[in-house]
Amino acid sequence: MPWKPPQPDLCPKCNKAVYANEERLAAGKKWHTMCFKCNKCRKMLDSATVTEHEGSLYCKSCHGKQFGPKGYGYGGGAGVLSMDAGKAGSAQMSATVSGPQVTGPVVEGGCPRCGKRVYMAERQVAIGKDWHKSCFNCKSCSKSLDSTSLNDKDGEIYCKGCYGRLFGPKGVGYGIGAGTLST
Structure with a gap:
């Protein structure tokens, strides 16, 4: 029997021969470069x-949209989770979702401003207490604060301007009136 060269594999997309210079491998098969698309x-x-x-x-x-899980939290709807076989309207399982649940390491005690739990990911520390990032603002004007721009009074935090206005010295010569510098 005479020797025969090996036959090239056929592309699953176009059923034509795939040669080494144009092959792409996926799913255990050889594909043409131009057939290797979604x-x-x-x-x-x-x-x-x-x-x-x-x-x-x-x-x-496209694989996730067509064959992945559907429902709230998966970009496919609101309020219901479902897994299906990729065909519309053939839901096999559903469960009501009450909303996102925050989990993770909890800092002892609550936020001094709102009293709720403070998780490590949202923690800001000032005056020896743990605050939520959203609660870490001036009590008077709600300006966002950082550790270098705050003052505290009776367990609350204030920006330097509000602290000076509310609790600083009052009267002539102490910066009340026109021409005042404030920080």
């Missing part, structure tokens, strides 16, 4: 963005 949006793929479903190639975005 089955839905036709975007060209590479090894980092390709996903396979039942012999077809998809970009990660």
Whole structure:
């Protein structure tokens, strides 16, 4: 029997021969470079963005939209989570969602401003207490503060301007009136 050269693999997309100089590998098969694109949006793929479903190639975005979980928190709706087989209207499982739940390490005690729990990710420290980032502002004018621009009085924090106006010295020569410098 005479020797025969090996036959090239066929591209799953176009069923034509795939030669080494134009091959892309995915899902255990060889594809032409021009056939190696998303089955839905036709975007060209590479090894980092390709996903396979039942012999077809998809970009990660289209694969998630078409075959991934649906519902609130997954970009597919509000209030209901569902998993389906990728066909519209064939929900197999649903559960009511009450809203996002914040979890993580909790700092002891509550925020001095609102009294709620302070998680490490949202923690600001001042005057020996832990504050929420959203509560870390001047009590008088609500200006955002940082550790260098605050003053405290009776457990509350104020910007330097409001602190001086509310609790600083009063009278002639102490900066009350026109021409005053404030910081």
